[in-house]
Amino acid sequence: MKKAAGFFKNWRMCIPFLFLYLEIVFHLYMRLDMTYAPVFLLLAGAAGMFCAGILFFLPELPAKIVGAVITAAASLLFVIECISRDILQQYFQIFSAVETAAGNKLTDYASTVVQSVRENAGGVFLLFVLPLLIYTAWVKITEPKKGGQSRKKEAFINGLTNGLLSLAAAVLVHGAALAVIFFAPWQGDFTPEMLYCTDTNIDDQVEQLGVIAMLRLDVRNQIFGVPEGSRAQIDEEAAAAVTGEEQEIEAEEEKEIVYPYNEMDIDFDALKASASSSGSAWLSEYFASLIPTRQNEYTGMFEGYNVIFITAEGFSGYMIDPELTPTLYKLSHEGFVFNNFYSTLHFTSTSGGEFQNLTGLYPKAGFPVSMSETGKQGTYLPFTLANQLNRLGYTSIGYHFNQNMYGRELSHPNLGYEWRQFTECASPLTAETNEYGNAYWPQSDDYMISQTFDEYKDLQPFNIYYLTISGHLPYSFDGSQMSQRNSELVEALPYSEKTKAYIAANLELEKGLTRLVDNLEEAGIADKTVIVMAPDHIPYSDLDVLEELAGRSFNAESLENLDEKTVDVDVYRNTWILWSASMDEPVTVDKPCSQVDILPTVSNLLGLQYDSRMMAGTDVLSSADPIVIFFSNSWLTEKGMYNRYTGTFEPAEGVVMSEEEKNAYVENIKYIVSSRLSLGQLIIENDYYRQALE
Template sequence: MKGTRLQKPDTGLGRAVPYLPLLWFPAVIFCQELVVRCWAFGAALDRGIGFTLLFSLALGLVCDFFCCLWGERGNRRCSVVLSALLTFWLLVQTVYFTIFKTFLTVYSLGGAGQALQFWRDILAGVGEAWLPLALLLAPPAVLCLFGRPFTPKARAGRRTLIWLAACAAAVQLTGALAVNASTAGVLSDGYLYSETFVPDLSVARFGVLTTLRLDLRQLFFGSEPESGPTPTVVPTAVPGPSAPPAEPTAAPEPTFAVYGENTMDIDFAALAGAETDETLKKLHAYFAQVQPTDQNAYTGRFAGKNLILMTAEGFSRFAVDEALTPTLYRLANTGFVFENFYNPLWWVSTLDGEYVANTSLIPKPGVWSMYKSGSNSMYFCLGNQFRRLGYETNAYHNHTWDYYSRDISHPNMGYVYKGLGHGLDVRATWPESDLEMMELTVPEYVGEAPFHTYYMTVSGHMNYTFAGNAMAYKHRNAVASLPMSEGPRAYLACQMELDLALESLLRQLEAAGELENTVICLSADHYPYGMEKFQLDELAGEDLDMRFDVYRSTWILWSGDMEEPVTVEKPCSSLDILPTLSNLFGLEYDSRLLMGRDVFSQSPALVVLSDRSFITDLGRYDSKADVFTPAEGAAVPEGYASEVLRRVNDMFFYSKLILENDYYAKIGLAVEH
C-alpha cells in the first residue's frame, strides 16, 4: 500500500507528506484564475497566462506551507479556511466585474454598506455570472465534502516546511524577475508590476490574487515615482473645430494667432528652487515644463451667463432620440456638437466619473478620489470659481445625499448641497425621478441671477428592467413597440425621465426670462454598463467595439442664445469639460494644473482611458493588446505612441500627487468657504 501513496520520506524530522495535497492549492488557484480570466476577458491563453501561472504556483505553495503546520484536523480546517477566503475574493471580483465592467479595489470595501442599497444589481450580477461562480465554488465544496485526500494527514517536519518555503520564494522571485525583465511594448509588464497600479490591466496580466497584493501594496505603502518631471506635450498639430457643411456657425471660427495663454501668476521654477520637500519639488518642476493652452476666439464666449452643469447617470449617445427624447435631441444638435467625445469608465464608476468632469484630474485607483478631495483646496472646481465671482452656487442629487460621501466632497467644491434626506424631498423610489428633482429645485435659484447649479441625476441608473426600475416602468408604454429586448427598451424608458427633467428646466428658465442667458452642460458618468453586449449592440444598431467605441458618447454644451450649431470634430473626453468651460466663461485658471485641455485650444487631442489606452488625432493605442493603430491616412512619427504614453503616465502620476498632497493649497490657491 505504501507504494501507492506517493509520499516522500522526511528523514526523521517529521511525518511524510503526500504529494497530492501539495498539488491541490497551486492547481486550484490557477484554475480559478483561468475562470475569472475567461469570464472577464473572453480568453484564457493570452499574454498574461505565464505570469498568472507563476504567481498562482507561488501562492499555492504558501497555502501548502500553512496547511502543513498542524495535525490532520487542523490541516483540513486551515485548507478550508484558506480556500474559502481566496474563493470569496474571486467570487466578489467576478460579480463586481459583471456589474461594473471593472474590478473592485480594497479601499472600496469600506463602502460595502452603501453598496448594499443596490442589492437588486448584485442579485442580477449573480444571476448573470452563475456559471463562473459555480466553477469557482466547486473546489471549496469538494474540499469540504471530500477533503481528506487533498489535505496533509499530519504536521510536516522541518525539512518539508523549509522545502515549501524555499520553493514558494523561488517561484515568486522567478515570476517577479520575469515580469520586470519584460520591458517590450509601449506599456511594459515590468512598468505595470513595479511602478504603477492599473487594476484592470493588472488582473489581465498577473491575475486577480496578485492584483490584490499589488492593491494592498499601493494602499499602504504607495508606489514609486512613475516618471520624472519631463516635458509631456506631443508636438502634433490638430485641426480646430469646424462648422457643419453648408451651414454658417453662430460663433466665429477659432484662430490661433494673437491670443494669450490660460495661466495664472505662478512661478513654478522659482517654487521648485526654494522647495525642500522632494515631492513638492517634483510637482513644481513638472508644472514648470507643462505647456499651457492658448486662449482663442471662444475665450469668454459665455462670460456673465448662468451655468447649469449636469452629470447624468448612465446617459449615452444611445439615449438621444428625436421621437423618444426630443429635448435631449434638441440640446445635443443645436449647440456645440462634439462628434468624437468619450466618457471613459473609471474604477469607482459614477463617483470617479463625477471627479473627472468636475476637477479635470484623473482619479487615483484604489481610493474614492472625490471623497479624498473633500479636505483639499479644489480651487478650480466651477462651484468655487463662480462663487468667487458672486454667483449663487447650488448642487443637487436625487438619491441619498451622503452616498459616496458627497455631503463632504460637494460643499468643498463650492456648492450649497442638497440630496434625498437632506433638503431635497423627492419621493424615495428606485431610482428616484429627475423630473421631480427639477420641479422642486429650479424655483430655488432661477431669477437669482447670476447662478451656477450642479446636478447629479439618478433616473438612468440600472438595472434596466421594467420590474426593478421605477422610471423604466413609468415610461414602459412609450417603448413597448420598439424592436428590442427588454434591457434596451427599459434603458430608453428611464432616460425619458431625464428628458422630461430637461424639458421642465427649459420651460422654467424661459418663464423666468433666463433661457437665453443660461448655458447647459451635460455629460454622463459612464456608459450604460448595466447591459450585455448584445443589448448595447441593439441600442447602437451595429456590432459595437467594446474597447473604444462603447465609450463614445454625447456631450451637450448648449446656450440659449446660440442660433446655429457648431460642430467639433477634435477627439475629446470628460477630462476636458472643466478647462473648456473655464475658457468659455472667461474664468481665471491655470491650464498647466489641469490634466484635460480646452477643446477649442490648439493643444493636441488626447483621450485617456482608465487602463491607459488612448485616442489621438493620429490613432488609437490599446493597452490590453499593447498595439497602436494609426488613423486612416495618418503619418505617425517614429516613437509617437511611446511619447504619448509618457504623457499619459505623467497625467496619472501627477493627478495622484495633487490629490495626495493638497497641491493647490500648497501653491497658495486656498479656498474659503
C-alpha cells in the same frame, strides 16, 4: 524519498493546487491573456505553498478547519472579482475598497448583483462550489491513519519538517516568480515589472500577476505604502506636440488676432526648488514644461451667465431621437455640437466620471477613490466651476436625489457646492414616494427638477449642479420603477425589452430637461443661462443596448464585459450638451474630446481666470489638440488612434506621416498620456494646488 512522497501526498498540498486551479479557471473564464501564465502561476503557487506551510504547523483538526476557511475565502474572492468585473467593468482591490463599499452600502446594486450571480452561475460553480468539493474530497481521501502516542510525536515532527519545507518552497517559487517578472524580456506599454510596483491599473495586474497577487499587493501597499517608481522624464518637445502653436505662429504671420494664454502667474521653478516631495517637484517641473492654451474667439462668450451643470447617470447619446426626446435633440443640436465626444470609462464609474467632469483631471486608476479623497483631505480645488464662480459672487448648489455615496457629503462641499441629498447633509432632500410611502427606485430626474428650480431661480447668478439617477441600472421593467413609469411610451419601439427599459428610464431625464428649459424661459433667464450636460459613463454592462441603439456592432466578444482589446472605441462615443438660448446658431466641433475637456472649455467660455497647464483636459475651442484617453491607455487624437494592446498607430483619414514621424508622434503622445493620467493622483496626494495658488 518516502518523506518526500509523504510531503506531496499530504492533504495540505491541495491548497497550492487549488490556488493554481483558481487562477487558471478564472483567466480562462474571464478570457484573459494566458501569455502571463508563468508569472501568475508562480505567484499563486508561492502563495499556496506559504498557506500550506502554515497548515503543517497546526494540529490535524484545526488545520483542516483553517484549510477549509482558506479555500472558501480564496474561492469567494475570485467570485467577487468575477461579479465586480461583470457589473462595474473593473476588478477591485477588495481590502482597500472596504471603506468605500461600506460607505456606499451597495443598495443601488443589490438586484444587479443577484442578476449577475445568476448569469454567471457557471463561473460561481467553477470558482466556488467545485474548489470546496475538491478540498473536501482531497482531505477525506488523504486523511492520515490514527495512531498512538508515538505516531502523534512522529506526526508532530513530520509536520514541523514539512512546514519548513513548504515555506522554503514558497520562498524559492516566489523568487522564481520575481526573476520572471523583473528579468524576462516583457514587451508592451504595461509589463509585470511595472505592475508589481504600483497600486493602479488593477485590470492589468489581475491579467498579468493574477488575482491572488493583486490582492496580496493591495495588502502590502495598505501596510507599507506603494513603492515609489520612476516618473517620466520631463520632455518639453513632447509636451509641445499638442499645443497647436504652429497654427498660432501662422496666424501671427498673417497678422490675424493672436490671443493671450490662459495662464496664471506661477513660479514653477521656485515651487520645484522648495518642494517637500518628489511628487510636488515633478508636478512643478511638468507644468513649467507646458505651453498654455490660448484664449480664442469664444473666450467670455457666456461671461456672467447662470450655469446649470448636469452629470447624467449611465447616459448614451445613441438614444437621442428628434421625436422621442425632442429636448435632448434640441440641446444637442442647437448649441455647441461636439461630433467626436467620448465618455471613456475610468476608475469607479460614477464617481470617476464625476471627477473628470468637475475637476478636468483623471481619477486614480485604483483605490482610494479620488473624489472621496478630496473630501476627506479637504484638497484645495480652485479650478472647479463652483469654487471659481463662488469667488465671483455666484450661488452654487448641488442636488442628488439619492442617499450618500462615495463620501459626497465631504467631497462636494469641497468642490464648492452647498450639497443636498437624502442623508448626511445640512438640508436633506425628500424622496418621491408612492401611495404607500415607499421611495421610488431609482428616483425621477423630472421630479428632482420640479422640486428644486424654485429654490435657486431668484438667486442669480447661480451655478447649479445636478447628478441624475433615473438612468441607473438595472434596465428592466421589473427592476426600475422609472422604466415602469414610462413603459407605454416605449411599447411600440422596435427594440428588445431591455433596450426599451433603458430608454424608458432615461425619458425621466428628457422630461426633466423639458421642464428645466420651460422654467428658464418662463423666468426670462434662458438667454442668460448656459446648460452643460455630460454622462458619468456609458451603460457599460449593457453593450447589447448600445448596439441596438447605434444600429451597429461594436465587435465585443461579450455583450456584458467591456474589453478594450477587441471592442470598437465608438462604443464610448457620446453627447456633450453645451447650450444657451442666447445662441443664434450651432457651433460644430469635430475635434476628438472627452470628459476632462469640459471644465477648461467651459471655464474659457465663462471668461474665468484659470491656468490651462494645470488640468489634464484641454479647451476644445482653442487651437490645441485634445487627447481622448481610454481606460486601457489606448488613445485618440485628430491625427489618429493608438492601440495599446497591439502597439500600433493608425493615422486618421487624410493624415500622412512617414514612419519616422509616426514613431516620434506616438512616443510624444504616450508621454503626455502617462503624465496626464497621473496628475489627479499626485495633485491630491500632495495638495499641490494649495502649494501653488494659496
